[in-house]
Amino acid sequence: MQKEMEKKSSQTWAIILFTIAVFMSGLDNGIISTALTTIGDSFHVSPSWGTWSVTIYTFGIAISVPIIGKLSDRYGRKKLFLVEITLFGIGSLLVALSPNFTFLLVSRFIQAIGGGGIFVIGSSHILATLPKEKQGKALGVFGGMHGLSAVIGPNLGAFILQLTGQWQWMFLINIPIVIFLIVFGFTKIHETKAPQTESLDMLGSIILSMGILALMYGLTNLDSTSWISSLLSENVFPYLIVGIISFLILIKYEKSIEEKGKDPIIPYSLIQKRLFRMTLLVGLLSGGFLAGIIFIPAYVQQVLHIPVEQAGYWLTPMALASGIGAGLGGVLTDRIGARKTLMIAGVVGFIGFILFPIWVNGFFTYLIASILAGIGLGFLLGAPLNVLVGESAQKGQQGTALGTLSLIRQIGLALFPTLYAGLITGAYTKLNNTLDEMTNLPFIFADANNYGDLMEQVEKIADVSKQQEVLKMISQTLESGFSKMFITAAILAVITFIIGAYLNKRK
Structure with a gap:
């Protein structure tokens, strides 16, 4: 009886600690986005080089995820969790103390190696310790924290920067959280690992x-x-x-x-399984959903005409909805299965994303569309994909399988922003040609980052009626670019539904 209570307590503590760690590591990639200009100015680097503080973090995560998943299967999830958290804390401290930009990039890489495997370790620990009927809810919580961190990060970064005036505090706040996780992780989590003896x-x-x-x-x-x-x-x-x-x-x-x-490192027997390959494809698409979040503030500012200092806060409904969606996805996975939950995610996500180009024209309509899109996204970030991967893997392969899924999602996060940026930039190119015909002013711009300069040039138009005409034309043209992005995301949702239906039929 006492052993059973200790086991239950350890499982509860493990879920709490892993959830906090997943949120912290996911938050750190989004939180830096609000300080890119400030960091670039601090080290006197160009914007293109400044973005490497984000890119190097993505690289580190992509590299570490499958390797850490394998190591956690072999040497123990508790042990690797403590190592990962320690590396993340060291990396955070070194970033804050960076004397130059090269040192900062190396520190961000160390931080990424530490943060990259936390989600995989936590998910494989859940699959190894909880009964199957409870796995969905726990994995749904993990997915919810992962989605929330991606959306909340930019808002929290802006708040910390406004409060302290120093970007270093964005990383120093990680230190007390890391200490808490190390202390309680060491004392409260029971070790689990796969019964394997082969070398890495x-x-x-x-x-x-x-x-x-x-x-x-x-x-x-x-x-x-x-x-x-x-x-x-x-x-x-x-x-x-x-x-x-x-x-x-x-x-x-x-x-x-x-x-x-x-x-x-990646078992060939896993790649041969149709279920595993289909799950990886949905994982790639989920990276596409996440990538769309990057452009929401620009859409709100440029299409709905919300001031730039408020645009980031409009992500809050989608953030909350993705957390709720991840939890609901976990409950549905336990009740009706992962395959049917994927189908529901596809339907809800499609409705949410398609509403943006055909219906959204203000706060209320935006709220409805963003909530539906967020719920659909939350479904995919939570339990269904992790459970399907768990079904594909043999006992002892869960960490490796989950690591591969996270890797594919990272590739989606790298690929789809380029696609979306191309669609939006196409609208700017079209806008450039149209403005030349409407005015005699030298409108010169190439992407969404020049929207502020564009508005300054519009204000120089003396004729008020002409100015309003130009503003209306700009809004309509930019909306067409964002509409293509949302339609693309809706198509990804349709593909998700089709894959879910296919897997359900083949079950």
Whole structure:
């Protein structure tokens, strides 16, 4: 009886601690977005270099997720959780103390290695310790925190920057949380690990890391205003080829490793399973949903004409809805299964995203659409995909399988912003040509970052009626670009529904 109570207490503490850690690590990528200009000014670097403080974090997470998942299966989830949290804390402290930009990038990479595996470790711990009928709710909580952190991050970053006036505090606030997690993680979480003794597949890890870095670097350098020419450029094409070849070599190498009875970093037996491949595809699409959040403040400012200092706060309804959606997704997964929950996520997400281009014209309509889109997003971030991955994996492979799912989601987060930016930038290109015909002013701009400069130029128009005409035309043209983005997201939701229906039929 006492052992049963201790086991239940440990499970409760594990869920609480993992949830806090997932929220903290997810928050740190969004929180820095509000301080990019400030950090760039501090170290006298260009905006293009400044964005590497975000890019290097994404790289680190993409590299660490599958490797940490494998290590947690082998050496223990509690042990790897403590190591990850410690690295995250050290990285946070080093970022805040950075004397130059190169030091900051190295520190952000350390921070990413520490934060990258937390979600995977927590999810695999849940799959290994909780009965199947309770896994959905717990995984739904994890997904909710992951979604909330992505949306709340920019708002919290703006608040801290406004309150303290120093970007360093965005990272220093992590330190007391890290200390709390280490102390209580060490004393309250029971160790779990897979019964394996094989050594880590180091060569496979190196090939995987090289492929991820090459692929993501190439995607980052894509020019959304000129797809074909940039795709064939020396900064993109060679890296994409290296990335693709690396993954092909990895699959062949992992197959040979598994045939020899050894332990690959990504088991070939998993990749062969239709359920696992379909789940990874939905994971890629969920990265596309998350990527759309990046452009919500710009949409609110440029289409709904909300002041820039208030635009970020309009993410709050979607943030709350994604948390609620993740929880509901967990409950539905327990009751009706992951496949049917995916179908519901597709329907709700489609309605939410399609409402933006056809109905949204103010706060009330925006609120309804963002809540529905957020709930659909929350479903995908929570239990269904993790449960399907758990079904695909054999006992002892959960961490590896979940790590691969997180990796695919990171690739989606790298790919879809480029696509969305291209759709929006296309509207700006069209706008540039139209303004030349309507006015004699030299309107020169290329992307959404120049919206403020554009408004300043519009204010120079002396004729009030002409000014209103130009403002109306700008709003309509920009809305067309954002509409294409939301329609694309709606199409992703339809594909999610189709995959869910297919898996449900094949069950």
